[in-house]
Amino acid sequence: MDKLAVPPAVSISLERAGLRSLSEILEYSSGDLVRRTGLKVYQVQGLIETASEAVLARFKPLTAQDIRQIDNQKLSLGCPLIDETLQGGLLPRSLTEVAGTSAAGKSQLCLQLSLTVQLREKHGGYSSKAVYISTEGPFHSKRLKELAQFMAGKYSYLNAQTLMDNVLVHHSATVQELKVLLNHELPCLLQKNPRNIRLIIIDSLASLFRVEYSYDDSSRAYDLKLIASSLHLLIYQHQLTIVCTNQMTSDTKSNTTRPALGELWSNMVATRLLLLREEGVDNNAAFCPGVNPVPRLLQIDFAPHLPNNTMNYYIDDEGVHGLDAIDPAILDTFD
Structure with a gap:
């Protein structure tokens, strides 16, 4: 307490x-x-x-100029084409959800964000650290190292080891562990490191609730609301950008898929990005435009500052990249 x-x-x-x-x-x-x-x-x-x-x-008082400056500092996703689609990147002081199908690249994008937040402001970062909360399986440290090495090679002022050291990893295996982290441990960490941590990633929130609660469990809704409230409190106390990944679930009535966690969670989120991948494609296949295409689609489902939009993207050794034109043939695979 x-x-x-x-x-x-x-x-x-x-x-x-x-x-x-x-x-x-x-x-x-x-x-x-x-x-x-x-x-x-x-x-x-x-x-x-x-x-x-x-x-x-x-709460630390902010001047109007402070707020204006923070709100103009969008966080780059590490790709100019994706940033352009999002009109500069992710909103600061905001909760963003990245929902998507299996192997669509949700964790890849989050790992990339944990590095771009360390870039200087002129390159779309905050010169800050990230907290990465993993909820299922081991953390992808090998993949983070690969991305850090590529980014350090691109920016002379960065070092791969320092990039990795600035990603603070925590594993929460249960909803209770996550609540303790958000309400106790993180506030203490943030107070000791004011303005030095600007990004929190939870990958993934849905996995915890899928395992611990049945769909109609009333305590599920209560805990989900409590976690969302804790996240918003952290955002406004410490001027954070928070990203949560979510999974897709089947809607038997409409025979479609939709993000998990329901309407209660959707109403707590400012921006939702959907990452979609064609089913039945080899998960290990790399995308090479014109050689070995793995259809992937990034869709802006909703955002307070953006119209609905869509773009193709691919993943290679260096990370997640957008394509400068939508391929109608690829788009058709998601209809």
Whole structure:
């Protein structure tokens, strides 16, 4: 529990009720807190006031010029053509979802972002570190090393080892572990490194919820809302760009696929990018335009500043790259 100036009896009641963070306390109404903790109404009112003041104290005042400068600093995805499609890159101080089919390149794009955030501002980066939260399987350290070596060769001021050292990796195997990370460990890390960490990646959020909850589980919706609230709090407290990957799920009614996690999660996301890949193609096949095409499509599903748009892309040893023209033959494979 974050240290709060509350009486010992209140602190004990919170611990017994399993409320261990400010965000968890403020998620409940005063009536719910009375029922859950057994505290008196006046005690709960004082608790809410104290918790609210503690949250507000974490916010660092920004001038209008500060906000304007931050909002103009979009994060490059490492490819000029993709950046052009996104009108400069990912929005700062925003939650972006990268959803897609299996082997479409979601993790590849996230690894690339964990390196581009370290570029200087004139090259589309923030000169900052990234936190990469992996939820399934081992982290792709070998692939990150390959990408870091290529990027270090492209920019003389970068070093491959330093690039890798600036990607802080954490593995969360359960929803509870992720909640503890977002509500306790990350805030401490960010407070100790102000403005030195600007990108958080969760790869992938859907995998945790798919394993732990049934579709109609009410606690699933509650935990998903709690995590989304924690992410938005981190964004505005620390001026972060946050990227979460999501998987696709089948919609039996329409015989189509759609991003997992449902409408509740969709309403929490500012921008959604879809990465689509033709089914039945060798997962290990590399894309070489005109030689060995593996159809992939990047689609802007929604964004507050962008129209719906589509572009083809490919993946090679050096990363994810856009194509300067949409191939109608490839586009047809996704209809």
